[in-house]
Amino acid sequence: MAEIKTERLDGYRRLIDIARDLASTLDLDILLSRIVHAAAEISGAEAASILLYDDVSQQLYFQVSTNMDDATRRGIIVPLDGSIAGWIVRNRQTVRVMNAHDDPRFFSNVEDTTGLSTESLLGIPLVTKNKIVGVLEALNKHKGKFTDTDESMLLVLGAQAAVAIENARLFQQSDLISEFVHELRTPLASLSTATYLLLRPEMSQEQRSQIVHNIHNETIRLNALASSFLDLARLESGRVQFRKTVFSVADLIYECKDVMASRATEDNIQIRVESPEGLPLLEADRDKVKQVLLNLLSNAIKYNRPNGTVLFRAEASEKDITLFVQDTGLGIPEESLPHLFQKFFRVREHESRVAGTGLGLSICKQIVQGHGGRIEVKSKIGVGTVFQVVLPRASKVTPKIEEVDNK
Ligand SMILES: Nc1ncnc2c1ncn2[C@@H]1O[C@H](COP(=O)(O)OP(=O)(O)OP(=O)(O)O)[C@@H](O)[C@H]1O
Ligand SMILES: [Mg+2]
Structure with missing residues (x-):
């Protein structure tokens, strides 16, 4: 009895440390990873996972688990009806089961991805200010079954985790919104100057058409800014789920070339494609x-x-497919290279030459990393630039441990 008490006390002490740890980060990915590791530790479980709930789309996304790497993240929508996590969201109640496979609500797709066969499960709702943020699940108790103490400890952790997740999301949004508003100022200022000039009686017809032309260009830019910004905000909030299918990269390459053909012709640029025969399929x-x-x-x-x-x-190796886009252009100054994938960053010398939002590469990076891949750049001023995208051929990089199938 005394032993159990000490154990419990140690657990609560550990919870205080964890609370401090959680409060110290506003980076959502780091935060989620800390929460699942803490959850597995304090409940004595083999693994733990978080599913986040998006109340706009009313969908539940499997987000992170202790036993999988970044590559498998954010892949799966878990149905609200027909999953234990969905039941927890709908009923805002804890679930404790000895064998998840025997539970009629069990949703097995997640297991196919993480490669962990679920036996015992303890799941709790993550709730803050009466709003459901997601579900925290501890899986496979090391010894025996999940106890009342495990449940109450996980609930304490869950309450802290829910607040920390909300904070991280709000912080991300406010950060992004202030940058967006800042970027809006320049085009809005030129639009307002343009309309002011149009109202001046002394403007000639020729000047007027030039101003209207400028207004047209600025509105196109604003439109691009708004849609890129939305894309990025969705990706950064971790609410984008990637809808993975298996497809031919070679076909996609030719499709992209066709989309860009007329723009390339306008600028007298030739697009050449080299993709090896028998390029394997990609799952993404x-x-x-x-x-x-x-x-x-x-x-x-x-x-x-x-x-x-x-x-x-394109090039394929045993695990990856690498795509190269190489140009014979202006090149990027060496001091700009470290900033290239930052939001709104544009090379100063390019700003006056061509329009752009400076968001394209940030979006690329988010998408590529969301697939467990990476994007790199090499450039030489006056010679050209090459971007390289490495994507894992299949997202299921975690080997599936074959367990006795007791479905
Ligand atoms: N192939 C390239 N050669 C030289 N500079 C490049 C190249 N690709 C990107 N850059 C530089 O990196 C900056 C950021 O690129 P990014 O795609 O993020 O934004 P953008 O092209 O300016 O805007 P958008 O993609 O919205 O049209 C560009 O403004 C440009 O200065
Ligand atoms: Mg771009």
Whole structure:
């Protein structure tokens, strides 16, 4: 008895440390990873997971687990009806089961991805200010079954975790919104000057049409800014779920080339494709990968020299597919390279030459990293730039441990 008491006391002490730890970060990915590790530790479980609930789309997303890496993250929508987590969201109650597979609510798709066979499960709702943020689950108790103490400790952790998640999300949004508003100021200022000038009686017809032309360009830019900003805000909040399918990269490459063909012709740029025969299939969100490639191609055209070329090629290794977009353009100054993937960053020398929002590459980076891949750049002033995107061929990088199937 005394032993149990000390154990419990140690657990609560540990909870205080964890609370401090959670409060010290506003980075959502780091935070979620700390929460699941803490949850597994304090409940004596083999693994723990978090599912986040998006009240706008009313969907539940499997977000992070102790036993999987970044590559498998954010892949799965978990149905509200037909899953234990969904039941927890709807009923805002704790669930404790000895064998999850015997539970009629059990949703097995998550297990196929994480490769962990679930036996015992303790799940709690993450609630803050009466709003449900998600579900925290501890899986497979090391010894025996989950106890009342495990449950109350997990509830204390969950209450802290819910607040920390809300804070991190709010912080991300406020940060992004203030940057967005800052970026809005320049085009709005030029629109207001333009309309002021249009109202002046002394303006000639020729000047007027020039001003109208400027207004038209600024509104196009504002529109692009708004949609890119929305894309990025969704990606950064971790609420984007990638809809993975298996597809041919070679087909996608030609499709992207076709989309960009007329823009390339306008600028006298030639796009050359090199993709090896028998390039393997890729498992990823096709539309999102297309978005990445189109932005890289559009950059390679925009920041090229007249009569330049763009070489678009792919390579496969056992685990990855690498895509290269290489141009013969202006190049990027070395001191700008570390800032290239930051929001709104544009190379100063390019700003006056071509329009852009400076969000394209940030979006690319979020998408590529969300797939467990990476994006890199090499550039030489006056010679050209090459962007390289490495994507894992399949997102299921965690080997599935074959367990006795007791479904
Ligand atoms: N291929 C390239 N060659 C030279 N500079 C580049 C190249 N690609 C990107 N850059 C530089 O990086 C900056 C950021 O690129 P990014 O795609 O994020 O934004 P953008 O092209 O300015 O805007 P948007 O993508 O919204 O049209 C660009 O403004 C440009 O200065
Ligand atoms: Mg761009």
